[in-house]
Every structure is written in structure tokens, then in C-alpha cells.
Amino acid sequence: MNEEKKFPRNVERRPGLRSGNPKWEHPPVRKDGRPPVRKENRKPDIEGMPPRRIALRVIRAVTEQGAYASLSLDRALENCGMIAADRRLASRLVYDTLDHLIWLDHVLGQVMAREDTDIKLRNILRLGACQILLEDRIPESAATNTCVQLCVETGMEGLKGVCNGILRNLVRKKEELVFPDPEREPDRADAIRYSVPEWLWIKLREHYGREEAGKILTRKESAESWTVRPNLTRLTDEAFELLLSKKVWDKEKADLPHAWKIRGAVDIARDADFTGGAFSIMTGGSMIACLAMDVKRGKQVLDCCAAPGGKTCYLAELMAGTGRVQAWDVHEHRTALIEAQARRLGLENVRPMVRDATKKREDLYQSMDAVLLDAPCTGLGMITEKPDIKLRVTEESLRELTQIQKTLLDSVCEYVKPGGILVYSTCSVLPEENEMQAEAFLQVHPEFQAVDLPETVPEKYRQYRKTGLQLLEYRDGVEGFYVCRFRRNRG
DSSP states (O other): OOGGOOOOOOOOOOOOOOOOOOOOOOOOOOOTTOOOOOOOGOOOOOOTTHHHHHHHHHHHHHHHHOOOOOOOOOOHTTOOOOOHHHHHHHHHHHHHOOOOOOOHHHHHHOOSSSSSHHHHHHHHHHHHHHHHHHOTOOOOHHHHHHHHHHHHHHHHHGHHHHHHHHHHHHHOOOOOOOOOOOTTSSHHHHHHHHTOOOOHHHHHHHHHHHHHHHHHHHOOOOOOOOEEOOOOTOHHHHHHHHHHTSSSSSSEOOTTTTHHHHEEEESSGGGGHTTTEEEEEEHHHHHHHHHHOOOOOOOOOEEOOOOOOOHHHHHHTTTTSSSEEEEESHHHHHHHHHHHHHHHTTTTSEEEEETTTTSSSGTTOHHHHHHEEEEEEEEEGTTTOOOTTTHHHOHHHHHHHHHHHHHHHHGGGGEEEEEEEEEEESSOOOOOOHHHHHHHHHHHOOOOEEEOOOOOOOOHTTBBBBSSSSOHHHHHHHHHHEEEEEEEOOO
């Protein structure tokens, strides 16, 4: 295979009475009321089916129902009864299939007679192709046989021969697969290579260059980790380090104040110290956005799009429980998440409210010392952790989001006092949502100016600031994130 062909790599029984007749006089019954299956006639499960069932269920939820992969996978794995190795396999198959979906569809198109394959069958074929082409530890026969069984289990027994034929054809022809010529169709070739929509590849390539755009899109296999920080109203950094030393987790100090990176934690959200409010889980980019606010004790602060409340609570802790942080969200059920966070952490200076930040509140004009707008965005800065994002974002959704961002900025900036701070942030890497949005804001609002990030943000990150700070995962070790700090002029 040449270089262009490669890709970075239950029946409940009631006891019956027996006579001389071997048949049941009082047959066992199932919970669902259907006739029982005699144990000696049951077919044994094909080895490896449980993780593949889970994987297919999640892939279908994402591609057929628009569900979020991480949430769907968490629900599917909860109380699934699988051993750890099978849980890991299910997770890997989900994320590898979704991450390479466009590439897999290109490959499958070369071994299928029809392009308009039923979506249920196509998802089984995608899962099979992922195992055949991207999973070195899975035998091709196991990939094919389990996918054929999945056809039966999903009500497509009549298509199991088609599935078998396509996947066996793929096995035979995998060394003959053809990809776009990078000389004649460079953007199409790269879009398929990185498995992203071509329009999205072009935007990234035009802004970052081909090499850096590729790095932004390359997913790295690494042990699952979390960034954690202490509840600053309860623990000093030293006390938190001592608490962590008693855990069996792997841990190392992060390049951010108070923060540690941990690995090997199982069900961390059920950890007694976490539920007791001793610490929080928070991404690096979100921490930097809060540090950019440089909040002081006793100040009045507004977090405009605050759910689920991680940044709100960090700001409240940075103010040592003094002052007030208003935390807005447009949805009541999401505002309840903020309330739960503040309650867990014992924070009395948080005020969650159901409010639409696009609607101006004249009674609050110039009343806030600092305002944080972590705006709705494409989320493309999380693309390597959440590959289903690139399957969901469209050119139209990008246009809609940039307009929402502009409307939010025009609205919430009114609440900043003279000399006060407005921080705009997104978890995106697209200039339309970031630098271009910040520059357009300054054109319309000359009463604001972009200012340097405070020293609360480590110099390691501040060095990349232009109009704002664009963080990139491959370079900075945190999710792709944008932060811009504005100050309202005095007088």
C-alpha cells in the first residue's frame, strides 16, 4: 500500500413438575410472556458480540438520531455488565468509526454496488470496515462474522449475505483502494485523509496552513485523563496535593494554577471527595477563560452562558466566596445544573438565573465589574476528543452561530462598568468565531479595546495572543479554545 493509501492510524423460570414424560407439565415462563427457549437449544453467542452491539447502538444514535457520542456511550456502558476490556473495545470502536467516518465511506464506496445503502446496513458496514482497516488486533474474520450477526439482530437477516459479501470484498481489495490524487485534487485528498467535510478542511487550511491544519485534526491515542482543581474556598494547593497523594490515580501537576492532571480514575464523578465538594473537574481552556477575568474579592460578576456551571463556580472561588456571580442560562433544566454545582461546592455567592442573554436588560447597564461570555459555538476545538462534532457542523450552522455570537456580544457588553472587563471565549478553532468576531466587535464598539491577558494566565499561553489568544491542543496541551479580553474605556 503506497503512502496515500495509508491512514493515521434473561429467562425467569418457575419450577415445573416432571412425570415420566420428559416434557414440562408446567412449563417455565419468561418475564415477557413469550414461550421459553430450551436451554439445550440455545445458540451460543458469537465471541465478541457485546462490545460490538454497544458500539453499533451508539454509532446509530449519533448518525441516525443526531445524539452526542460521549453521552450515548456513557448511557450504553452504564450497568452493561461487560468486563473492562470489552468496555474499552466498545469505546474504541465508537470513536474510531466516527473519527474516520468520511474516510470509511470513501473506502466502502469502492466495494459496494450501490451508494444509497440503507443507513442501518451502512452503519454496520462502517463498523466492519473500521475493524478491518484500522484495528490491527481484530481478525478480519471476526470483524465480518460479528457484522453479519448484527444484521440478524437488527432485523436485516435478508441482508446478511450482502453484508458478508461487501466486507469480504473489502478484505480482498484493501491493498487496491484508491484515493484522490493529492496533486490534482489536494483539498479533496486532504479532506478524505483527515475525514472532515471538504469545506471545513479548506477553512482550516486557509487560516492555519496545510501542516498545522493537519495537526489540529489528528486524533492522538492517549490514556483518558482529567484536569482537576481544588475547591479554593476549602483547600489550599498544598492540601489538595496531599488529598491527591492518597488516591491510587496517576497524577502530575498541570501548567495552570491549582490544576492537576490525573489518569486511571474510575467513575471519578462518584468519588467521595468530588461529591463532597473538595474538587472539581475542569478543562484547561475553561480555566484560562476564568483566569483572564482576573476577578477580585467583592466584585460583581456576570457569567452569561453559564451552564453547566464550571466556570461560574471557579470565578466564585477565585473571589473567595465574596461578591456575587450571576450565572445565566436560557434553559431552566440547565440552570438547575449550575445550582447543583454551587450546592456541591458550598458556594453562597452564586446566583443562577433563567435568562436569555440576547435580550438586553437596561436595569443592569454598566453594573458589572466583569462579564464572561463563553459563547455557543461549533465546538471544533474539541474535535479530537469528540469526533462527532465534525459530522454535525455545517456551513449553515456556522453562519447561524456567528450571528448568535455577535448578538450576544452586542447585548452583554452593555453590562460592563467603565474600566470593567469583558471576556469573550469559545471552544473553537475557526477564525469566523474567534479573531474575526473580536475584530468586528471592536469596529462597532469603539468604547472597548482589546487588552493583554493578565499575569494570572501563565506566560506559556499568553505568548500566542494576537487580537485574542487561540489555544491549540497539539501545541498547548489543552483543548482548542479562544479567549479575548476587552476593557471598557473610562469616561
